[in-house]
Amino acid sequence: MSVQASAALFRPVRAGNAFEETVERLLQAVRLGVVEAGGRLPPERELSERLGVSRVTVREAIRALSDAGYVESRRGRYGGTFVNAVLPPKPAGDGVIDAEELQDVLCLRHVLETGTAEQAAMRSLMPDERRHLKDALTEASVADLDDYRRRDARLHLAIAESSGSTSLTSAVADVRMRVDALLDRIPLLQPNLDHSNTQHATIVDAILGGDPATARQAMAEHTEGTASLLRGFLR
């Protein structure tokens, strides 16, 4: 039995307790911009059902996010839990980063993102999917430094959705959270942002034009850009 394979298979069955995992999932929705600023989360009862977790646990998780300044709850009909316009700054984290973790997440991201771009370009997208992609691209292109991370994530998720595989979309969201945790430790510069926007346009054009090879290639260059940024700053 290979030691690496067994390490991959005998990893922990759960990343944390129900509360922690629920917090993490809701954080994904907020941080990746799936629920936009000012937007409302699904009602607690619905979240409870969809996340497969008791409502008590959902409430505790929401309470934690509320205390941290991410969301705010309002009672009464037409109430709910709303995403704050301005998100709290994230803790810088410890300076040391595991080189193996970096290699792992960057490799995974490369595979997933180039794969979604290619798959998206291979499908014949519905009109609403095409519009959704274009909208996400536009919103990312006009974002300022503060909003950029969320809108960028939202665009990459839109591309993943265009692949037509929910499992792929989930995987992209998960790896994006890991990448974001790393990106929090390096500065975001305007030139990088401009360059990203150009690449985004190329990728979306290729997808909408049904050109898988170009979509993959463009996405590869795009992820390689942030990858080398991370490698440079963290090593």
Place this chain on the structure above:
Amino acid sequence: MSVQASAALFRPVRAGNAFEETVERLLQAVRLGVVEAGGRLPPERELSERLGVSRVTVREAIRALSDAGYVESRRGRYGGTFVNAVLPPKPAGDGVIDAEELQDVLCLRHVLETGTAEQAAMRSLMPDERRHLKDALTEASVADLDDYRRRDARLHLAIAESSGSTSLTSAVADVRMRVDALLDRIPLLQPNLDHSNTQHATIVDAILGGDPATARQAMAEHTEGTASLLRGFLR
């Protein structure tokens, strides 16, 4: 908020209770050939620690696998839990397959497997990694119809390991379990098997030769083969 993205993010936080997930994980190790026939699982105490689950739960899971005929436990020093030489036939499952699930898993598999093959070919493998790959290839090529599924899975896992990313390896193992559940419903024919062996050799050669493009292309053709098989039988 896109309905697809929220479906991906607000999916259940846990696939089942601790017992069920532990059974699933141990089944992976057995069914995917990570622990070969006659081989010994790690001791219960170690499994408990690595899986992040209490020893009671591990024991209940092992008991379930034992009852199902997958493994056998022996007490005393140098005892342990051993994988049976002949695995029980799997239940056929219900005839109806969700078309969306099929599309989802095949798309995910294509992206992951072609990605791992490419990444593996891009790395400079250590001598023991190269040997491991060759061994897995040889064992798959000499397998008979009964053993083929396990050895094939083992080879694909070996390729995934060669990518150097444990996350990727885990993802490949997970999607392989889903694919296997589908493959159980269609017959395995010798011609398909021969064709697979030829493709396996091409893939491994490309990886060992450091040719990412060929590795990806060969793996793409390989997965497309089983994909069209599945689509044909199940639709």
Place this chain on the structure above:
DNA sequence: CTTTAAAGGACCGCCCACGGCCCATTAACC
């Protein structure tokens, strides 16, 4: 102004899972 429905807020009893501990068994070693 009253009604109503939908949302958050709070509590209770139950059970699964955990940690910890000790027992029983077995093959190697001296």
Place this chain on the structure above:
DNA sequence: GGTTAATGGGCCGTGGGCGGTCCTTTAAAG
């Protein structure tokens, strides 16, 4: 042949998470 260490087997008290139920608040609808 006794000793030893590693392994599976089993038990018990505790706590987290669950399902269920009811209360409170709120804005739209009438």
